[in-house]
Amino acid sequence: MSDLDMSQYLGIFLDEAEEQLQQLDEAVVQLEQTPDDQELLNTIFRAAHTLKGSSASMGFNRLATLTHRMESVLDSLRQGKLAVSREIIDILLASVDTLRALKDSIAAGKGEEGDVNEVVARLEAVLAGPAAPVANKAVANAELTLDDIEQNVIRAAEVKGFRAYEIRVQLEAGCQMKSARAYLVFNNLKELGEIIKSVPHTQDLEAEKFDDTFTLAFVSREDADTLANVVKSVSEIKDVLVRPIVLEEDQPAAARAGTAPGKPGVEAAGGKNGTTAPAGEHHVNQTVRVDVQRLENLMNLVGELVIDRTRLTEVGNGLKNRLGNEELLETLEEVSLHIGRITSDLQEEIMKARMFPIDQVFNRFPRMVRDLARKAGKEIDFIIEGRETELDRTVIEEIGDPLIHLLRNAIDHGIEEPEVRLRQGKPRHGTVRLKAFHQENQIVITVEDDGAGMDAEKIKAKAIARGLISPESAARLSRREALDLIFLPGLSTSDKVTDVSGRGVGMDIVRNHIEKINGTIDIRTTPGKGTCFTIKLPLTLAINRSLLVHVDGRVYAFPLANVVEIIDVTPDSIQHVHRQQVVVVRGRVLPLIYLGQALGLGTPIPAADTYAVVIVGLAEKQVGFIVDDLIGEQEIVIKSLGNFIGKIPGIAGATIMGDGSVALILDVRSLMNFVGEEADRELAS
Structure with missing residues (x-):
């Protein structure tokens, strides 16, 4: 393959390789816990097989060689020649690590940097070692199970007019030449179609490593009776069962409920009296890979629409207040409402496109926990x-x-x-x-x-010993606050x-x-x-619901996730403890501070009969912030302040309001830390 072709398909290959490696990593760790899970083994084998094929087609020979050796070990596990052990799991995981290193090297533009010879030698040593004694495994594996590749072959054959059958052959007890009888069955059937799979494997049939039964997946244009008669023409055949293979998505719901994926359905499912689901009822979810940056751009555009939707609503209300219910204004209001609905739907769909199962993060942890x-x-x-x-x-x-x-x-x-x-x-x-x-x-x-x-006391003692906190400060800490000390840098x-x-x-x-x-x-x-x-x-960092408030003529936004409640307090209910303003709310002493003071605006709290107080909380800590006025709850688009402005204490970002003005989004944790530091300074003075 030329360099041009490589660059054309490299991105897709790397994405798919990462998916296969993640699946291998997780499934191999799971296999250690459930070593008899045949379907899990098939899943691991399919992942290795897919990675081998794509690596070979891209010309990555080291990847292909290593996955091919893994396939051999996995196939031996599937056939019962080897038994799952901790040593084999270790070798398979080491192989996955080597594959990932090769993939990362390719992604970095360095080609296949890394040696696979050592891990390949370990895999070959496993294959060359004495086979584990697994009693009667060939008979246990006589049940026909089809993997994805084999199912795809059958679907392709059906498109060309072939039908798929499961053929189960039972030889006479005491048959002296079992491998020869199996060979004759294969040879006779070869004229009528193609054998997709044999259970046990053909190598085991040739070596007579089976009892008296073997099963074939076979595609042919002939009917079941013809195939049965051809097999019965071979001597020393006791019984033959031929039945259609019905893949899972082709089965009616009733049949599918009792059939495992990739296994032949009961005869009724594909017989003359059987029913099949209408073609129009089958639905397959289709996916397409999209660059993450495109999703970011779409989210930004939707954010602008959300802002303009709010502005359009405010303009419409302003015109209505000035001009009354004129016909054009009613039309404008109707269009505005429709745009609002469409924008909300678009926003919801884009949000869903950005949502991913947390499984993508969790999948990496079983291997890490096992190793640690x-x-x-x-x-x-x-x-x-x-x-x-x-x-x-x-x-x-x-x-x-x-x-x-x-x-x-x-x-x-x-x-x-x-x-x-x-x-x-x-x-x-x-x-x-x-x-x-x-x-x-x-x-x-x-x-x-x-x-x-x-132990909270042990944590306090460690913090004092490390010089992170004074004994006096430690003595004033509650158990909850003592536990929070573990988040201090330098404390272990x-x-x-x-x-x-x-x-x-x-x-x-x-x-x-x-x-x-x-x-x-x-x-x-x-x-x-x-x-x-x-x-x-x-759930998202792009659009969030917030509580908007007025302070000193400016608009600020509290993230609604941090808002506990809103209360009114009178000046005479405000008390002072160590020069720190507090208010008692349902028997609990709550620190109180004017938001303008916390933000360093330098404006005094305005005189009023009652103050609006927004109580915010992080974990068990709560603080009340006095504000001039409450505007209400609103969905806002979060915008970064950018590198030029940098990080400002108490401010997490900004948003554009409906009238085009800018409102600042508050950083609740930073503000609460300011309250704690202010209290400490007052206490020290």
């Missing part, structure tokens, strides 16, 4: 729930690293060694659970373990440094990443029982 657990000498059951939960692509990109740190900490800090767990009355296997689900307009991700838990609760943890980096990165995408993280822990980290994230 083996390295740490721990036994861990890793459970994933909510793989299908969808969230915005930009959020998915940011959440991977925090989850990696949390899982590593759960394995290294949380889960105890097996002997320690047994002494404590726990099972040897620790459990780490990763879960995702939707909650209102947020996505919630939890990382939970049943390990040692965290580990007593020893490993290559996984103990250096005091990681948890501060977790919080910084989560704050970057307007999320929150909370801790729930019980010493000796375990720890649960709860992450709450917005």
